[in-house]
Amino acid sequence: MEFSPFNNIVKRCLQGMEMEAKGNPEEANQLFRQGWEEATNEFEKFLAAYYVARHQPTVADRLHWLTIASEHALKADNEATKSALPTLYSQISACYDDLGDVENAKKNHELSTLYGAAPSDKGPFYHGTKADLQLGDLLIAGGLSNYQSELVMNHIYFTALVSGAGLAAALAKGDAPERVYIVEPTGSFEHDPNLTDKKFPGNLTRSYRSQAPLKIVGEVTEWGKQTPQAIQTFRKKLDNNKGEIIN
Template sequence: MEFNPSNNVVKLSLLGMGMEEKGKPEEAIKLFLQAWNEATDDQEKFIAAHYVARHQKNASDKLKWLETALLFALNLNNDAVRSAFPFLYLNIAKCHEDLGNPLKAEEHYALAASFKDNPSDKGPFYHGTRADLRVGDLLTPGENSNYKPELKMNHIYFTALVNGAGLAAALAKGEGSERVYVVEPTGSFENDPNVTDKKFPGNPTRSYRSQSPLRIIGEVTDWERMDPEELRKWRERLANHKGDIIN
């Protein structure tokens, strides 16, 4: 199932993260539990359980929710969640350590170490912007951030979800039309750490970044546009976001 920013569980998770940033953990856990109760498929349950886990007061309850999140992640076992496995196994190991289960802790530390965070995603890949570009042009790092104009970005960002690139285009600075280009990485790339585990567990948006240029190989026009109210809320979240960008 493709990650959808209009999904109700995703929206509840975003609201919960907003409460966390405002220093309101009690309000955050209410929203995450609501997301869990409304989740209907493995991806939604995986996301919700991840957030519920990190608000548990003791190691036993935290372990229960982490193992629940892991169960649904294993059911999915795709590029969207694979990068969450080291994080999940590491935190499960810490819980076992706190509970006095050294053998279980050692087992899960080893599982965490066995996963290498190298994306296996084969694409196709997309980049959303308002720039008017042509096939063969190169997108390179070094531009100012759309979200913090004073920050010059060390990477160029892209995604394997066309609707995610469409959202990026809608949020991009500038007066030009929203454009979504099909791109080809010219070098190695990594999971975008601003998404992976910092916000959503794993990489459900299949968002990546590279220090090497992206070559434009085509353009798409048929992505799902957000309605003006949803777009306004996204701009509001970005404007109120106080966290740092991992550059």
């Protein structure tokens, strides 16, 4: 399945993180446990188990839940969960290290390094905007940020999730129609550090950036658009976000 902030298990985990931020670990743990019990597929089970692990009383218990999370991530076998494996194996390695198991600590550290290479995502890729563009046009870095009006961006951003590009188009400045273009990177690209290993492990939104241009090769005209209320909620979160953009 694709990551969506509107997925019930994702929302449950977000609620748990809000409780953590408010200093209510017991309530957070209950929400994460509820997410685990409600999870219905490998992706949801991986995600819920990862957060359940954060509230375990012992290193052995934490290792148990991180191992469960990694097993479900592997079974899900998609680009989103693959991106979380370096984080999972790194944390599993740290648990083994704390338990004095040098061999398994080394093994999982090596797995973390192995999966931590450049993105293997083959797309297709999308870019959401309100700009009126044509096939063959090149999107280049150097534009102003949609989120910090005076910041000139050193990269051009894109995603493998059409829903994510649609959300970006809805949040883009201006009153022009929302557009989602199919794009091809013309050079190397990396995980977007503004979203990778932040709230969620890895790059679950399959968000990337490149200093090389993106070539427009098509356009999507239908995608799951969010309600005006949902878009307004996202706008408020962006307005309240005081974090620095990694440019």
